[in-house]
Amino acid sequence: MTNSKSEIGSYVAKLEELTLAEKVSLLSGSDFMRTTSVPRVGIPSIKLVDSINGVKGSEVHAGVPTAIFPSSTCYGSTWNRDLMHKLGVGLAAQAKLKSAQAVLGPTINIHRDPRGGRNFECFSEDPLLSGQLGAAIVNGLQQEGVSSCPKHFVCNDSEFQRRWYNVTETQNSRAAREIYMAAFQELLRHSSPFALMISYNKLDGIYTTEHPFLKDILRDEWHYSKCLLSDWYATRSCEQSVKAGTDLEMPGPSVFRGKRLLETVKKGLVDESIIDERAAAVLGLLDDTRDSYADAPEKVVEDPSANELIRKVASEGIVLLKNQNDVLPLNPVGQSKLAVIGMHAVQPAICGGGSASAAPQYLQQPLECLKESLSDPSQVTYTLGVSVNRLVPPVPLVQSRADNGEPGFDVRYYSLDHKGPVAVDHVRNPAVNMVRQLIPGLEEGKFYFEISTKLTPKFAGEHVLAVRVTGAFELFLDDELVLSSPQYEVSMENFLFEPFLLERRVQVPMREVRPYAVKLVMQNRIAAPGDYEPNPHGACLCFQEFTDDEQAIADAVSVAASSDTTIIYAGRTSEYESEGYDLADMALPGLQASMIKAVAAASKRTVLVLYCGNPVDLSEFVDDVDAIILAHYPGQEGGRAVTDVILGEVNPSGKLATTWRKKLDEQHVPSFNSFSARLTDEGYTVDYTEGIKVGYRAPNTAEVALFPFGFGLSYTSFTYSNLNIDEVDDSNVSARVTVENTGDGAGYEVVQLYITPPADSSVWRPARELKGFDKVWLEVGESKQVEIELVKKYACSFWDESSCKWKMESGVYGVVVGDLAGQFTVASELMWTGV
Missing domain, CATH: 3.40.50.1700 (Glycoside hydrolase family 3 C-terminal domain)
Structure with a gap:
């Protein structure tokens, strides 16, 4: 089903038709991937799905297959805005196959340290490159009516204790402004995403979902007017998060809003006008994505153009x-x-x-x-x-036999209130995952299940059986108990992203090449008191033969x-x-x-x-x-x-x-001693001890880099000549350079422009900073003039912590392109704010 603007009008205009309870309901999700609908007045839900590396559907595990694109580190290495725009268009087509209106990405957090677990999902150590390539993807997605939702605002650049750690920077430190917020600032200069995702962590002791910077920076300084939504379970409060500016708590059902927020408004602790502002932002997201609305089943289509x-x-x-x-x-x-x-x-x-x-x-x-x-x-x-x-990998299908004699596994579900199984499944994957709902006939706290098969090893030897489980279990080999454990601490985070914490393994002798009866019995997980996230029940039966x-x-x-x-x-x-x-x-x-x-x-x-x-x-x-x-x-x-x-x-x-x-040591990696979060008396803490000396900005990068930022070889060769710097006016500079393909094959060259600071700068500044780039195709012997335009205040400013403004100092600034150098002059100082 598709609704056009002429058919439905504006969803924001429907705000005046809503009751207080209905407006409050809009401010939190209805389930894991959808916002809340209000059928009474024709307001549908919005479906939000992951990600720009592969648009999947609503299932966390074993969902409908999709076109898998490269990782974002690959995107960053293209240095190609036009290609990233085409990528966004392609991702929108994939989102529509999943009946989704919003794609959760791109992730433009910074590669602060080479140990960052999620760096593959981000673009770069450089905020300008991250922001501009991310913006191109945003524009491509939204051109097709699908919302992009860049993430995670802000300073969420490591994974250990990501939900809890405090980054000990103020919102007006140079590190926060010139590196970590700068990627989002650059993105907002070149795109207008329909939504932004707020991160888990604290900044200067305050959770980001209730931080003043949502208003001070995003709304007031950068004039961002679209929907702000929390990362999944990142909302930590009712009154504070609503007042700070978090429009949408995800996922649902609500933990901190819903009935709790309704009572808070009735008590006068939150004014209804604030609820109207938040609800209008959510309805605005519906307006922005109305042309892509659909409720058809998710499907997979192999599209040659996508491939x-x-x-x-x-x-x-x-x-x-x-x-x-x-x-x-x-x-x-x-x-x-x-x-x-x-x-x-x-x-x-x-x-x-x-x-x-x-x-x-x-x-x-x-x-x-x-x-x-x-x-x-x-x-x-x-x-x-x-x-x-x-x-340990799951038991291979080809080495398994179910009770029916076919390759596969038998799963039996038992209720403690009934004799015999309440359900029996024959499956081709030795895993059970019940995240948000149980199969019919089961009740929380009153069930267990079994996964069984006949496993035939390829050869005799000392092999490994393993399980990945969320509850107490027993593992049997030919009816002999070989491994067991009571329930251990397992969170939803562990279940979704840290399977090695769920794994238990045992070495077993298999002296013959014959079928062995393997059975895993797992009890339901008992949720810890106060655990407001869904109670995951998962198990996987695993096997690895001896390797030398x-x-x-x-x-x-x-x-x-x-x-x-x-x-x-x-x-x-x-x-x-x-x-x-x-x-x-x-x-x-x-x-x-x-x-x-x-x-x-x-x-x-x-x-x-x-x-x-x-x-x-x-x-x-x-x-x-x-x-x-x-x-x-x-x-x-x-x-x-x-x-x-x-x-x-x-x-x-x-x-x-x-x-x-x-x-990886203190000399080579600036963040070595302060990555990742450290446990202190105040809780888990991240200190940006290196300040703005991130990546190539560090002063010793030339000595410690094996392969520097911006490096990459070609099968052909390129030469640069005729660098000309023209000061268009007091505010703008144009750099033009000739690039020639002097090798034996056609190819792309990435032209990178760096700015060097004045010799008499009042603060420490990196020896060079990327401020412009372009990618050009050149045939053998062909030459092209490449022009890169610079806005002086963007290219030359640093964040002045004393005035809490950007500061462009007067002086002579250098321009470096390839092996060529030029310069231009900034005549007078400028203090400024804004995007």
Whole structure:
């Protein structure tokens, strides 16, 4: 069903028809993904779904498959606004397939530290790049009538204790204004998102959902007038959050609003006029998305144009980090044998974990994509390499048998009030997830269930059985109890995003290759007193056969030694980089580093393909491999995109949006000693001890960077000439530079413009800051003049903490583009506020 503006009029105009109770009902969700409708006056609900890396439906687990786009770190590395606008249009089409009116993203929080668990879902360490690329996605989505909801405002740049930690910055510190808020400020200069999501954390001791900056900065200073909604369960109060400016509490049913808010208004603690303001913002979101309203069932459609777009974004975001002796692009005709090594060649990590992840429509194996691109696929030899699993995988379907003799699992649900099961399911996935509702016949606190199958190992050995559970359980192997536990502390956050905290495992001898009866019995989870979030009941039956990593390395070395070129597919997975937790270090999981070094020593030529969102420690082997391709998490078309770059069908053009440092220590990473949250007498605390010295802004970046911000190689070469700086007027500057393709192949070049501060600046300022960029396509021998326009006050100002205003000092400012430099003059000082 679709309603046009002429059919329904303005939803905001319906405000005067609503009762107080109905207005209050609009200020909180009705369920996990929808706002509250008021059928009496024809007000529907809004469906809000995750995310810009893959628009999924309303199911948290095992939802309807969707087109999986690359991770946002890949978006950042494209440096391409036009492509990001097209991406937004493509995402809108995916949202409509899910009957959704709002997409929760983009995430434009800053890459403060390489251990940030959710960095893969953000663009960059730089606020200008983050804000401008994010704005392009917003504009593309909203052009199609689907709301974008950028997040998380603000300073929510790590995952550990993200719901509780306090960032010890004021809203008017340089760090908050020049780095963390600046990404949102830049986004609002170039787009007008229909909604913004407020973060979980505190800033200067106040939860963001009830912080004065919602009014002081977003509303009054930046004149943002659209809907402000909380992150899921981020609302912490009734009266305070409403008065501060949080329009919508998500999800529903309401915890802090609803009846509680209605009583608060009746007692005179909140004026009804404030309720009207909040309700008008929610109704305004309905008005903004009315042309995309639908209530049809969610569906999956494989759209060739969407797949082409995914492949294009992945291709432009892939970064060539090293290419010694022009090993790439690979000429398979001259290579009699190719060795392919690594789990990622057959099980690629296409996205990170958490709310940004979703079920893909299909999965391309890079190994098969490579073989399909060769005239003689038999020249490829593959070996798995070392394990990278953090979790024990679910029992494979092909190794299972249900009671009916078919591959699969039997699930039986029991009520304590009845004899025998109240329901029996035959499923193909050994998991149960009941998050917001139980199956019919079950009652909270009075049930248990069983998952059972006949499991046949591929070979005899000491294997591992495991479970991921939310309640007390018993695990049986051939009717023998092999593992059990009472209920342990499990939160909704753990259930959704931290499966390793739910996992318990046991080593079991399986002496024969035969069917073994495996049964998991799990009791219902008992919610803790005062726990207002949904009570999750989940279980997964898992199995991993014995693996010998030392033998795996020996096999990889043997294959590499007998080949002309070795391609290693390595990196992290969604089990390591995810919403809900941070990384402990920069290392590759498992023994991958040892394997890469050993293989490189045996191989004539070694190409390393890396799957990750964050920088990884390459120090152990960076000098040993010949080429390094950063694939990010490249989405469901990643197999072909990576192959295109390896074989030269695509000339790599991605540039790093985040500095890759040589190692993780105090010298190399400015935030090393203050990441992530620390437990203090005041609770969990995050201190921005590095201030504005984030990423490439740090003073020692040139010495400690392995690959600097903005770096990325190409199969061709470019030269810069004729940099001209024209002061258009007192407020604007134009920089023009000629870029020529002097190499052997056509390709993109990213022109990056940095500003350097006056020598006599009154405060410390970074040696350079990105203030403009453009991406241009050049044929062989072609040259183009690229013009980048600057507004002086945006390009030259810093945040003055004493006056709480932006300050542009007079003086001579430098301009750096490539290896060229110029300058311009600011004649007089300017103090200003606003977007």
